[in-house]
Structure formats: structure tokens, C-alpha cells
Amino acid sequence: MAEKLNLDLLASGCLSKDIETGVVAQLSQLPVKVLQFGEGNFLRAFVDFMIDELNEKGLFAGKVAVVQPIAQGMADMINAQDGLYTVVLRGYENKREVIRKRIVTCIDTCVNPYTDFDSYIAAATNPDLRFIVSNTTEAGIAYREGETLDDKPQASFPGKVCALLYRRFRHFAGDAGKGLVFIPCELIDNNGAILKETVLRCAKEWKLEQTFIDWIENANYFTNTLVDRIVTGYPRDEINELWEDLGYEDNLLVTAEIFHFFAIEAPEAAMKAISEELPFHKAGLNVIWTADATPYKQRKVRILNGAHTMSVLAAHLSGKDTVGEMMSDDVFVQYLRQGIFDEIIPTLDLEREDLTSFAEAVFDRFANPYIRHYLLSIALNSVSKYKVRVLPSILEYHKRKGELPKLLPLSMAALIAFYRGTEIVDGALIGKRNGAEYRIADDMDVLEFFRDVWAGNLASGDLVKKVLGKVEFWGEDLNALPGFHGAVSKCLEGINRNGVKATMRELCGAN
Numbered sequence: 178m179a180e181k182l183n184l185d186l187l188a189s190g191c192l193s194k195d196i197e198t199g200v201v202a203q204l205s206q207l208p209v210k211v212l213q214f215g216e217g218n219f220l221r222a223f224v225d226f227m228i229d230e231l232n233e234k235g236l237f238a239g240k241v242a243v244v245q246p247i248a249q250g251m252a253d254m255i256n257a258q259d260g261l262y263t264v265v266l267r268g269y270e271n272k273r274e275v276i277r278k279r280i281v282t283c284i285d286t287c288v289n290p291y292t293d294f295d296s297y298i299a300a301a302t303n304p305d306l307r308f309i310v311s312n313t314t315e316a317g318i319a320y321r322e323g324e325t326l327d328d329k330p331q332a333s334f335p336g337k338v339c340a341l342l343y344r345r346f347r348h349f350a351g352d353a354g355k356g357l358v359f360i361p362c363e364l365i366d367n368n369g370a371i372l373k374e375t376v377l378r379c380a381k382e383w384k385l386e387q388t389f390i391d392w393i394e395n396a397n398y399f400t401n402t403l404v405d406r407i408v409t410g411y412p413r414d415e416i417n418e419l420w421e422d423l424g425y426e427d428n429l430l431v432t433a434e435i436f437h438f439f440a441i442e443a444p445e446a447a448m449k450a451i452s453e454e455l456p457f458h459k460a461g462l463n464v465i466w467t468a469d470a471t472p473y474k475q476r477k478v479r480i481l482n483g484a485h486t487m488s489v490l491a492a493h494l495s496g497k498d499t500v501g502e503m504m505s506d507d508v509f510v511q512y513l514r515q516g517i518f519d520e521i522i523p524t525l526d527l528e529r530e531d532l533t534s535f536a537e538a539v540f541d542r543f544a545n546p547y548i549r550h551y552l553l554s555i556a557l558n559s560v561s562k563y564k565v566r567v568l569p570s571i572l573e574y575h576k577r578k579g580e581l582p583k584l585l586p587l588s589m590a591a592l593i594a595f596y597r598g599t600e601i602v603d604g605a606l607i608g609k610r611n612g613a614e615y616r617i618a619d620d621m622d623v624l625e626f627f628r629d630v631w632a633g634n635l636a637s638g639d640l641v642k643k644v645l646g647k648v649e650f651w652g653e654d655l656n657a658l659p660g661f662h663g664a665v666s667k668c669l670e671g672i673n674r675n676g677v678k679a680t681m682r683e684l685c686g687a688n
């Protein structure tokens with residue numbers, strides 16, 4: 178049986194690690210500069226992976242102490258492997274299949290504050306500590322009633338942070354130079370601003386001194402972030418084959434796609450200094466330090482998420498089940514390519530080269546054979562997704578060019594056709610594809626609306642008029658958008674008469 182990954186195995190020289198000889202001795206001398214709330218797959222394949230790259234290139238020289246954020250977690254498993262684990266990146270890059278493997282060595286330890294509170298809170302007194310990274314799920318940054326400073330630990334993430342900061346404030350006598358930089362990775366807008374607001378609420382509710390509240394405000398930075406990498410996690414179905422290929426057992430192995438992007442929004446006055454302390458951008462990583470991440474969020478929502486929403490419902494109706502199957506169909510690829518490059522990118526304000534490079538990466542990501550992404554999973558709550566991801570491109574295209582885009586109205590017609598059903602069973606509207614049932618998942622008011630509309634046996638034009646006029650869904654009456662009703666109605670009639678693919682081929686001019 179192969180040996181398990183740990184420091185002894187790394188020190189034996191049996192494994193290749195693309196950093197200088199003597200890695201184990203070097204690692205033991207690096208100070209902990211990062212405290213990380215969250216030990217799951219995403220952070221280990223994203224931020225920790227990047228910090229490891231920085232250390233390899235001599236740009237950071239720091240380690241990460243991980244905090245297990247809830248009572249049940251992975252601290253014991255991480256410590257059993259001395260913080261070491263393997264990241265396997267797989268997918269397409271510039272249309273070529275790529276596989277990269279890396280042993281990540283930057284984690285110093287993982288602390289469970291529920292069983293060892295003293296070790297956790299002692300991290301506040303570390304003079305080298307500078308950064309706090311987190312991924313405590315979208316619900317993690319929330320105030321919890323009833324918490325106090327005396328809890329060991331506080332149940333909520335902001336409560337833990339407030340207690341940690343208070344210990345640091347007291348230990349260093351309010352030294353402004355001992356403030357921290359927060360880099361939250363939770364998938365909510367303005368994650369840093371919301372974390373700061375919640376931590377301050379804790380401090381005020383706990384009636385902590387005003388000087389501490391001022392220190393939070395003035396000595397600490399709470400950045401907003403945008404993260405982008407699909408992390409597929411622990412590959413249970415193929416782990417034995419991967420262990421055999423690696424030559425060792427790794428219970429923490431994590432797989433992810435090749436692509437990554439990280440936008441960190443920091444105050445302009447402090448951004449240069451902070452980015453020099455954590456210079457991801459100097460290591461060749463796809464990381465942007467910016468005073469305004471809005472254009473990058475818009476790029477992701479309109480191009481990546483928009484590409485999903487404009488295509489997956491149509492692809493499902495045409496008989497496909499996964500994104501990979503969709504990307505093997507030349508008609509769908511042409512539809513996506515024309516839609517993204519001709520109709521979405523012209524509505525965005527970043528440099529054209531930046532936008533086209535991101536779009537080409539989207540095609541690589543969609544074609545990744547190592548990610549089996551089911552269309553029905555992506556289709557969840559498509560009405561609200563359409564409002565945010567596709568509709569803004571249609572409206573902005575019309576605003577800038579004085580006419581409708583050619584292809585994007587098809588995506589609305591496909592949505593209407595996908596939501597065709599007259600019966601709700603166990604919380605889902607029942608649709609049919611080639612005689613087989615599929616479940617449409619959305620808010621109940623959405624499902625009931627489409628059930629009632631389709632039950633009315635309306636002509637295509639009248640049905641489309643009702644859908645476009647549903648202001649509660651779209652924020653406005655889309656029948657008022659010149660030509661949109663006619664374009665969507667024509668596409669829906671084509672779908673009903675000839676099917677999605679034939680309608681798409683005609684619109685695209687595909688052979």
C-alpha cells in the first residue's frame with residue numbers, strides 16, 4: 178500500500194515538489210500571516226493554492242492557519258496530513274487539454290475552536306498575522322442574536338471575528354499597525370462590507386468601548402471580492418486511480434478546473450500597499466486588485482452566467498442533458514459564440530481584449546470533460562436568473578444600438594417553452610420532453626403563473642404577451658421594448674413547429 182501524504186514523506190525526497198530543496202526545513206521557519214475561516218475544498222483549491230504559488234516564487238514567505246468554522250469539520254484530517262494535500266487541476270486551456278498537479282504546503286495547522294478555544298483565540302496575539310480569509314457559505318456572514326463576548330466560541334463567523342479582533346486590540350494596546358486585511362470569499366455581493374457591518378454590530382451590541390469600534394473602522398480593511406473557479410472536490414469515484422498515479426494516498430486531495438479568477442476590491446488609498454503584501458498578480462495568477470470590482474462582476478454575470486442561461490433551457494428541450502453534450506453540437510456552439518461575441522460583449526465596458534479573452538475561457542470551461550454539469554441543475558430558478566444574467570444584455574444592446582439583438586430573443590422563447598406544464602407535483606412544475614417528464618424547479622409563484630398561462634391554450638403571441646407583461650418577474654413590461662414581443666413570438670412559434678435546434682440554426686445562419 179502506498180504511503181500517506183505527510184511531511185515525512187515529503188522530506189524523504191520520494192515526491193517532487195517544484196520548490197527549492199529543503200522544503201520541510203523552510204516551511205517550519207515561515208511565520209503564519211494568514212488566518213483562514215473554512216477548511217473546505219474551495220479555499221484549499223483557490224486561495225491556499227495561490228498562496229502556495231506565492232511562496233514558491235519567493236513573493237510571500239508566509240503560512241496559513243486554518244480555523245474550522247463549525248463544530249463538525251476536517252481539522253483532525255488536515256492535521257493528520259501535516260496540512261499537506263494535492264490539488265489536481267483538469268480541463269481545457271486555449272482549447273488544449275491540460276492536467277496539473279501540485280502538493281500544497283502552505284497550511285501550518287487547522288484549529289477547532291469548539292474543542293481548543295484557547296489555541297484559536299491565541300491567534301489574535303500573533304504579531305505576524307495580517308490577512309483573514311474566509312468561506313463560511315453564503316449564510317455565514319450574518320448576525321446571530323444572543324451571542325456574547327464570553328462565548329467560547331461564538332456560533333457565528335462575524336461573532337468569532339469580533340472576539341478575535343477585540344483580543345488583538347487589547348493585546349496590542351490599540352496599535353493601528355496591528356489591524357488586519359479581510360478577504361472574504363463568500364458568494365454574496367459586497368461580502369467585505371457586509372462582514373464589516375456585522376462585526377461592528379456585534380461590537381456595539383456587546384457594548385465594547387468606542388476606541389475598539391474606531392480601531393475596527395480605521396485600522397482594518399474589509400475588501401469585497403469576486404471569486405471564480407469550479408472546484409469539483411474530492412474525486413471519490415476515481416480516487417484509487419489518482420492515488421496510484423501520484424504514488425501516495427491523500428485523503429484531502431481536491432480536484433478543480435484549470436481556470437481561476439479573483440478580483441479583490443480594496444480602498445484606492447490602501448490598495449497598492451496591500452497588493453504588494455499579497456502580490457498574487459506578480460505570480461502570474463489571474464488576480465485583479467481594483468478599487469471597483471463592478472465591471473468584473475458584470476463581465477462574469479453577463480458572459481459566463483449569461484451564456485448558461487441563454488443556452489441550457491434550449492439545449493435541454495433539444496434532448497441534451499449536460500453542458501458537455503451541448504458543447505459537442507456545432508449549432509449550439511455557433512449560437513453561443515455569436516450571442517456572446519456579437520450581442521453580449523458589445524454591451525460591456527471593459528477592454529475588448531479582456532472581454533474576448535474571458536469569453537474564450539468560457540468555451541474552454543464549458544467543454545471541460547472532467548465536469549459533468551447537468552442542464553436541469555443549472556435551470557434551477559431560471560426566471561430570476563434570466564432577469565439578472567440575460568435581460569440586461571438585451572436592454573443595453575437596444576439602448577446602445579437602437580435595435581434588438583438577433584439571437585437573444587430566442588433565449589426568452591426557450592424559457593417560455595421550457596416552463597410548459599399544466600401540473601405541479603411535489604413543488605415542481607411537470608414539463609415533458611419527447612414524452613418523458615422533467616421537473617421544473619422555481620419559486621411557487623413562478624410555477625403557478627406558467628401553469629395557468631399554458632393551461633389557457635393561448636395563441637403564441639398572446640401567451641408571450643402575458644409572459645413579457647409580468648412586471649413582477651422582469652421589473653418592467655417587456656412588451657414595451659420595441660420589437661421584442663414579435664421576435665420572441667416568432668422564435669416560440671418556430672420552437673413549437675420545428676424544434677429548438679432548427680429555429681436556432683435558422684437564426685444563426687448555420688448549415
